[in-house]
Amino acid sequence: MVFEFEVQGGDFATAGNASSQIKKILKQLNVDHRDIKRIVVALYEAEVNIVAHAFKGRIIANIDTSEVRIRLVDEGPGIPDIELAMQQGYSTASSEVREMGFGAGMGLPNMKKNTDEMHVTSVVDKGTTVELIVFINQPTT
Amino acid sequence: MTVKELVDALNLTVVSGASGLNKEVAGGYVSDLLSDVMGNCDAGRIWITLQTHKNVMAIASLKDLSAVILVKDLKPEPDMALQSEEEEIPVLSSSLQTFELAGKIYDLLK
Numbered sequence: 001m002v003f004e005f006e007v008q009g010g011d012f013a014t015a016g017n018a019s020s021q022i023k024k025i026l027k028q029l030n031v032d033h034r035d036i037k038r039i040v041v042a043l044y045e046a047e048v049n050i051v052a053h054a055f056k057g058r059i060i061a062n063i064d065t066s067e068v069r070i071r072l073v074d075e076g077p078g079i080p081d082i083e084l085a086m087q088q089g090y091s092t093a094s095s096e097v098r099e100m101g102f103g104a105g106m107g108l109p110n111m112k113k114n115t116d117e118m119h120v121t122s123v124v125d126k127g128t129t130v131e132l133i134v135f136i137n138q139p140t141t
Numbered sequence: 142m143t144v145k146e147l148v149d150a151l152n153l154t155v156v157s158g159a160s161g162l163n164k165e166v167a168g169g170y171v172s173d174l175l176s177d178v179m180g181n182c183d184a185g186r187i188w189i190t191l192q193t194h195k196n197v198m199a200i201a202s203l204k205d206l207s208a209v210i211l212v213k214d215l216k217p218e219p220d221m222a223l224q225s226e227e228e229e230i231p232v233l234s235s236s237l238q239t240f241e242l243a244g245k246i247y248d249l250l251k
Contacts, residue, residue: 013220016199023203040203041179048175048196101192106176113180 005059007050009076012100015051018059019044022070029063035136038114039068042132045107046072052097053077054127070132078124086112086120142166142250144208144231147187150249151242153210153233156217158225164207168250171243175200182206189243193217198224198232206230212239 003025005018019040026036043059050057054076062069079085085092086108093103112118117133145162148155155162167185172178173192182188184205190197193215201209202224208231211217217225217232225232235242 013195015196016203019203020199037184044179044200044203045176100194100196101173101175101190102196104174104176106174106180110176110180 001063003061003063005061007047007054007057007059007072007074009051009053009055009057009074012051015048016044019047022059022061025061025063026068031063031068031136035068035134039070039132039134039136042111042114042118042134043070045110046070046130046132048102049107049128049130050074050076052093052102057127066135066137068132068134068136072130072132073127074129075127078126078128079120079122080124082120082122144187144233147208147246147249148231148233151235151245153235156211156225156232156234157222158208158229158231160226161208161229161231164231166207166250169243169246171239179204187246189239189246191215191239193221195220195224197221198228198230201225201230202228208233210235210242212237212242 023040054074057074060071088109089105091103091105097103115132116135119131122128144164166187170182170186171189173190178200185207187208188206189210198221210233214236
């Protein structure tokens with residue numbers, strides 16, 4: 001199943017709406033709640049990154065029985081040094097965004113920690129694409 | 142302990158989301174950094190913060206938290222209060238500052 005959502009850059013009032021809807025869908029599909037928790041953390045961080053940094057973006061969530069694959073494609077400034085951006089504590093967020101309690105440089109590390117695979121590609125002055133992959137409903141061994 | 146019992150014990154003000162007062166409190170978390178809460182706070186906890194904007198409720202909802210407690214008599218912005226009503230997650234307010242409030246709640250929950 002594929003679900004698509006639009007995200008508006010700068011619009012903090014709606015930040016998290018797509019994450020919230022995808023969480024509801026995953027619950028309806030009876031995905032293991034531990035998997036839902038991980039997906040929600042990673043997805044929310046990625047969604048907020050679009051709001052905080054990009055002009056606009058799209059979230060495409062691909063859900064099947066064993067895997068959730070979410071692509072977040074934005075039009076924005078891009079990330080010049082992805083390795084640096086991945087470091088805990090590194091952020092380029094504005095002071096307004098930081099005052100709200102965002103921009104602590106924890107978003108990308110949170111995404112990494114809560115996914116099985118994560119791929120970030122970026123072109124400066126064009127945009128960034130993040131792919132989050134979480135294997136779901138795996139038998140616990 | 143329920144959120145309601147916590148409200149009574151500490152004389153907290155229920156600002157919004159009163160329909161969620163029967164939720165169980167599984168613990169607490171203190172942070173003003175949203176990604177910290179997102180990454181490290183477990184479901185069912187109460188979140189003590191000084192952030193008063195709507196994104197607090199987005200996180201409280203996504204993480205299935207029991208309630209948000211604002212310190213130093215802070216009040217939520219109107220859209221935060223509205224979302225608290227919709228999500229049925231109470232926003233509470235205390236005259237205490239974070240250190241004192243967290244200490245009292247820790248004592249009650251331990």
